[in-house]
Amino acid sequence: MLYPNKIQMIKKTLLIIILLAPVSLLAQSLGKERVQRVKESIVALLINTSDDVSNKVYRGAGTAFFVNDDGYLATCYHVIENAIVYNNAGLKIGVRDIAIRTISGEVIPAEIELSFLNENRIEGLLYDCVLIKAKTLPKSKFSYLPLGNFGDIEEGDAIYTCGYPLGLPTHIVSTGILSTKFEELRKATSSSKPKTEVAQKVRNLAWLDLTMNRGNSGGPIIKLGSKPEDDYVIGIATFILNPYANEADNIANFIRLQNPNSDLMINGVKSGKTTMLLAEAVANNSIGISGVVSINHLKAILKWK
Template structure:
């Protein structure tokens, strides 16, 4: 052995080899994770400060928002009564079945009671509450329970709109109530953090956090066609419907409305901009006057473009004109291809529908169209949809 090593005590040599081995192992371990972000649960520049996993958000911001807003979030219970005793009732009421038993009352019909659960939030201190129309649809009785209270207040429906899936309720609590403000959903961006509060599966005031995953999502749920939903990965489940989706200012940017039954972590909310545009009508008129042109539309295909001599596939083909509707009164016909609406180009049927929906009922609009290869225009008066 080299004389240098002979002069070093054996214990120090062992310690040195162990230390070297640990260094090599540490380098190998770090190298196996090359390319992954370096995370720490402590702030490296300020060792005494807790690590914040949400950049730009203070560690107390979300709890503060929840604490401030939760008193304005309510639980909505509904009751619906219907006649009939159960699954056997149709058989006993069927004439073919009853002929074997005469007209005796084999199974007296008993009323059935259906119960529903949803969420909502208070928008004015005198007790006006926003929720989804599908939460209270068909209800014979509606009760609202405030946060931290056992007492349920009877609620009356002030106004609702099935197409928009919005409803306004009113309770009389005998005192001023906490409220939550409506924010600007138009300014929210994909990737912005949002907070959902509601009563999923009856678990009162459950809080979930996520981001805006997409904007302007169309979606069909049963017989409802939504046009412009916010998509979020903040968990939304049955019972969350009607509850608020909040930005980090504690403002409502959406009303939690629907989930994708085939996927986890995909929920949808009605933008607050939609609510703002119709709230006064819901309160003062009990409903919303939907602008209506009175046509059924289809997309322009290559075959249609060639047949009608169109230069491209833009526009909306009129498949049917409703008799007595605004389009019929203006002289539009089946087979006309609408290419312009009140100064805006029409790219497809959905584009035209959006333009009509943004028109005030009673307004006169210029409609440009192509008929048998010739460009024409008419003036139509937009009416309210019955």
């Protein structure tokens, strides 16, 4: 004989099983093989911020990933943009040293592929993609990711990525879905005055239901296949959606200029510094919506099939 309490417990258990069953069926573990390969393929991209040639200071700028076994890597143009030095007239006068840091912690000098500083610079800027090369191959094991076709992924397909967000010294793996594909007309203007339009391109993008933060830029967006060997890169992580980022950045920069350590104390805490830290946290925080630019653009620039 079943007592009322037991009947209620059975009903609740069955309800939980029914509710969770679709989730467990849809959820697909990446598995050890996938995670290991993507970890071995991504690197933290570093830019030297010091003007003292005898004392280089490298800081994290974003993520990059190997695209072949010759040591070439892809990333976003905006990730390496601070490495390019211009004069007041907008002319390039130099390039800061860059390096990559592998999963093993090995730091290797790298360089921007020369064409992206010259004939491919405008296209790299418009499509936000660039190729870099490690000056020497990593001593530790590394993998490269096959580049696929952006046209082969559908809205709703499962994706994953790996990168170095928020300046963290370790990688973060994230999973999600490709939500909505769209096109955007992007224009480039001259750096000289008066500014004139020098080029415009339509680029293919997609919204992602995928948590990324600053530092993820330049990482691979990978289509999840039925088997690890079926996975391929469909795009490069290029932006996050944060409607409060600009305002929060403005607040943080304003307080920083006002010397946050010299203001009044509230309950033993400097209010200016606290506000600045909160604003920085808001500016860098993801709300779970991000974006990808098609890998087809980089392949077209390089004339890769």
